[in-house]
Amino acid sequence: MYTLNDKINSFEPYKPDTAKYDIKADANESFITLPASLRMKLARAAMDLDYNIYPDCLATETCRAFAAYHNIPEAYITAGNGSDELISVITSAFLKKGDTILTFKPDFSMYAFYGSIYENSCIALEKDENFKIDVDHAINFAKEHNVNMLIFSNPCNPTGQGMERADVEKIISSLEHTLVVVDEAYMEFYSESVLDLVGQYDNLIVLKTCSKAFGLAALRLGFAVAGKKLTNVLRNVKSPYNVNSVTQAFGKIVLENRKYIDNAINDMLASRNMLYKELKKLSERFEDEIYVYPTNTNFVLVRTDLAEKIHKRLCLEGISIRHIFKNHLRISASSADNNKKIISAIAKVIAEKEN
Ligand SMILES: *Cc1c(COP(=O)(O)O)cnc(C)c1O
DSSP, rough: OOOOOOHTTOOOOOOOOOSSSSSSEESSOOOOOOHOOOHHHHHHHHEEEEEEESTTTTTTHHHHHHHHHHHHOGGGGEEEEEEHHHHHHHHHHHHOOOEEEEEEEESHHHHHHHHTTTTTTEEEEEEOOOOOOOOOHHHHHHHHHHHHHEESSSSSSTTOOOOHHHHHHHHHHTTTSEEEEEEOOOOSOOOOOOOOGTTTTEEEEEESSSSSSTOOOGGGGGEEEHHHHHHHHHHHHHHOOOOOOHHHHHHHHHHHHHHHHHHHEEEHHHHHHHHHHHHHHHHTTTTTTOEOOSSSSSSEEEEOOHHHHHHHHHHHTTEEEEEEEETTTEEEEOHHHHHHOOOOOOHHHHHHHHO
């Protein structure tokens, strides 16, 4: 009989909610669908693809479009099958078995997920009650424990809190012997990016994704941005044909369509502001029941002892939001209409308790 080893036996899988909902506000995806004109361009590109030929290993034209969008050198970019794949590639390639990963709690769960698969020791430093990071403590801790890789999201999923660029740079410059990975999946909603620092620090990798602000979660396209030394490694260790030709072609077209992207980001920010404002009003009406955290992302985190109840009730009404660490809810900004439905469904559950 084949026996599973201890590592895989104790492994905790990532389990997204795959049920169908009328309103999906649980995964921070964009609520904006691609305009018809852009879909036509994708359809034409799909017609012309060479389906019998392997994709371009380096996704050259897609990386070029990404470089142009951010005005950074192409030589700094590696494309991945979502930034998720890049987290896996970075963890497996740059770290040896038993090496130490430092991250924070709470932060994106995939960092520990891959750390566990590759048999690294993963330490998560607790954030304060406002989910802020003590930067000096993190730096000292990383030095004392000879941390091999420090990885965190900025702004953070699931807390929605951003760290100022000066603090991020302080971390990078203070830990020259540590690989620092800054996951900027939501940086389009905040403006403290360190993307422009990759040429200056040879221990820095910045991760970007097309799954959130760009509205392309279905395509699976992400980028690692780093100086030439690290980029050279990334390109060598990733699997050769990691980004398929359809994704390369579609990603390039969308990245070149600046107007769609700029509009989408504006609309998502407006929707996020509305969601935040309405939740805030709710928290003023029921101040003992719900606390709303400030946000630098396209979602809003709230704390409420009714979290489980609200989550269940919304599910029954065809609305999916994310229930995390017992008494928190993470709600992705959606269309104005959907935001209203979400708010009134939450208000109903809270009002019932009050009566
Ligand atoms: C959504 C998200 C990603 C994106 O992953 P993809 O694999 O590119 O879809 C990466 N990091 C964080 C923190 C996220 O929330």
